[in-house]
Amino acid sequence: MKGLPSLERAVVVLSRFPGVGPKSARRMVYHLLRRGPDAIRELLDALEGIGARIRSCERCHNLSEGLLCWICADPARDPTRICVVEEPSDLLAMEKAGLFKGVYHVLGGRLSPLDGVGPDALHLASLESRLSDGGFVELIVATNPTVEGEATAHFVAQLAEPLVSRVTRLAHGLPMGGELEYLDESTLYQAMVGRRDFRRD
Numbered sequence: 001m002k003g004l005p006s007l008e009r010a011v012v013v014l015s016r017f018p019g020v021g022p023k024s025a026r027r028m029v030y031h032l033l034r035r036g037p038d039a040i041r042e043l044l045d046a047l048e049g050i051g052a053r054i055r056s057c058e059r060c061h062n063l064s065e066g067l068l069c070w071i072c073a074d075p076a077r078d079p080t081r082i083c084v085v086e087e088p089s090d091l092l093a094m095e096k097a098g099l100f101k102g103v104y105h106v107l108g109g110r111l112s113p114l115d116g117v118g119p120d121a122l123h124l125a126s127l128e129s130r131l132s133d134g135g136f137v138e139l140i141v142a143t144n145p146t147v148e149g150e151a152t153a154h155f156v157a158q159l160a161e162p163l164v165s166r167v168t169r170l171a172h173g174l175p176m177g178g179e180l181e182y183l184d185e186s187t188l189y190q191a192m193v194g195r196r197d198f199r200r201d
Contacts, residue, residue, distance in 0.1 A: 097188035
């Protein structure tokens with residue numbers, strides 16, 4: 001990127017974001033330029049704030065500005081039910097649906113041997129540690145309904161079954177190949193209500 005004009009460098013950087021192509025990135029850059037230096041400074045300040053203040057919750061690995069995220073710090077949450085998701089964005093999608101009142105565990109991805117993502121790359125050891133402490137009556141596996149998500153779900157269930165009395169999986173009203181963060185509240189609601197016991201074939 002060295003030697004590229006500033007505008008083109010900005011387009012290249014923004015194009016790296018998921019779902020943002022060169023045309024969308026260029027529109028974003030032009031929008032910022034039209035709004036002026038204050039808008040650019042506001043964006044820079046917000047990004048610097050993310051880098052300086054956002055960390056991983058030490059209990060569930062959600063995004064947090066303190067040692068514990070807002071969910072882990074909430075005494076009103078049901079501490080006996082834990083929902084395992086792939087990413088913080090999936091947790092937010094579940095919260096938006098408004099049905100689950102327990103706690104979460106964010107894996108930080110999904111198993112994908114072809115991409116070199118094995119069990120050690122995910123927050124599985126800390127999940128096992130939390131479950132070993134006892135107190136959970138149900139673990140809900142809410143990984144995405146993709147091939148990798150299903151493989152991760154089976155791995156999590158195998159890990160959890162000796163430690164939790166009930167392991168469930170979100171119902172397959174979820175579209176195969178879909179991502180939780182892009183589903184509407186109604187679909188997530190039906191999937192949560194229709195969840196079933198996790199059975200390995």
